[in-house]
Amino acid sequence: MSDAKEYQQVVTDTLNKFKKDYQNLSKINIVIAGKTGIGKSTLINAAFGQELAETGIGSPITDKINFIQAEGFPVQIYDTVGLEMSAVSQWKSLHAIKELIRSKRKTETEADDIHCVWYCVNASGSRIESQELKYIQQFQKLRIPVILVLTKSFSRVEADKLGAEAQRQLPSLEFVSVLAKATDSQGAFGIQELVELTANKLPEALQTSFSSAQKASLLLKRKQGVKVINSSIAATFTTGFVPIPVADAPLMMATQSTMLAKLTVNYGIDPKTNQIETAIAGALGIFAALSAGKTTVSAALKSLPGVGTVAGGLISGSVGGAMTGALGYAYMNLMEQVALGKVDLSAMSSTQLTELLTESINQLTNQFLNK
Template sequence: MANPDNYQETLDAAIDKAKEEIQDLSKINIIIAGKSGAGKSTLINAAFGEELTKTGGGAPVTDKISLIENKDFPIRIYDTVGFELKQINQWKTKHSILQILRRTNKTETPDDDIHCLWYCVSATGTSLEDEELNFMKLFLDRNIPVILVLTQAYSLKSANEQKQYAQQKLPQLHSVSILANDSENTTAFGVDQLIELTATLLPDGLQNSFASAQKASLRNKRQAATKLINSAIVANFGTGFVPIPVADAPIMMSIQSTMLVKITTVYGINFQKNKVETALAGALGVFTAISAGKSVATSLIKLIPGGWVIGGTISGTVGAIITGALGYAYIELMEMVAQGKINLSEVAPEELTNLLISLIKQKMPQNLTDLDNINKN
């Protein structure tokens, strides 16, 4: 029989750790620039959710730049007031940006660095001006990635022409066309591509922060979560042999709980709106169900090919398989929560445990070779 004290201690620690993980995520700093009417605010809402702009406000940094941030989001947005054609406004905006770049370069804290520029241009508006290209070059010359965001891309032909022209002038430039909101005749598109492109340009140490902050791409979140599962699988290969029942096997549960906490963080599930502890309790309940000898859970062991359960023990290999399958099942649960298909405030942990067990069965490899392919599911 599983030791309830071990389970409760692990669950309590996991809940505390999840809250700490969210608070400790490294900050990402993105500058969003462009002319007035280019759709910067709409883009911010589509990429990071309305909570950021509603609660983050936009405190003035200079007379041309405001800072949008929220303590619960690992991202800061420097939002320019508008890169207008009047020469004095261009100079003021450029001067304000240079002030920020110089200030952040003086600190040794990576949290202060500017990590990317999104320069927004209406795909149906006027052509790019030389001053706008020169502005983007300021960042490229400092090895800061720049993405030209062709907003309001009702005409992909026009957007592609803008892209080609800009990339002829600035070959290092990245670009993406988007329509942030549905129109009467066209479904919104491109914001997820912008998110995924941005993620490829950020340092590895910021990937989890960015995945947590962004709201537009579940694929980006899944990619970040997959890396966490792979790390947990490797760790479980080293656990050796764990007796069943696993009442005195806190090592495997600890590895699993760390993985689950980090996945929860990547999906950016709001603690105030969702009972995250319910999800963690349900997931850790899978391990407890196995250790308690419940038939629905121990049937999972029988699904593992090759007879790797020897003399009443689970090998590190089997533990790794179970951990991996649990991780991918938990991803499915997090995506259901993110899509509003499951309300964690309305379900019991036992219900989630049973749901996860059914999902785990779908993730189990059919043979030893499939162990290498489990993360493709």
């Protein structure tokens, strides 16, 4: 197979790998409890960056629980009703949630479980009702992570006081004061903190799914992205204990391929609305060109230990790791710009993206060398 065909095959395989991983993200199940009118829909939409509460398909599980899901989206919401009504209605709502949690645990699949409860209380009230603290305690007894979400926190100081009082009565309870939608006089806050706290409660196997789904915290996406890059660097280094001839560089590209696919999934880039293939082709093109000694990357990158001597020689573990790391961080920066809406992949050619990634690599390398 010619070098061009082999390279194109790697690009195609990477694209297919990304689409498969994106479609097969594990599901995360969150119960959102609280009285009507406390801003649950606004909270959901702010956390996940889309009108999920409005556009998601809602279907009643019981008369007390409504199930919200969107096609291809890994987070599933169980929204409860009836907590503001009579004592009998409240008991039925609590019973329905507890039965839901128990029924989900009957399967052996971790993705079927209820993974977290967001218990929402309107922070503009003067107190948290003792009955609501009892509900929270019931969920805690079922060993479900519970986060008290103080919505409509127009006064963060007062909201934090309410949360501190709840913690005094339930010491293990964690809370977040949130203003999900900005007002004329105050900016939104708390959503990023809520998302990051929720991520810490989830099993490791679900971290990628949640990082991909949430849109409130770039920090969370970066942390997950760094894990992917470090793992890829380690894999490349291990491969390089037996130095690979430059002519066989596509063999090492399998690691970069997996890394690029995982980074793209991590940033929640929808393949239906983004020209992902050009980004992948541009990124892999840098590695292929550098290996062949044809790269336009400046001398800054070649100043990394061993990289400047690749052409015509061998790719060792340290060299491959340096190249993989540089490529990974540059691609992660690109995905971040796409997620923020600052880069439109569909409007750029593979060559333009290669130049953009090259510039990013040079900037990252200069930062590394100037430390």
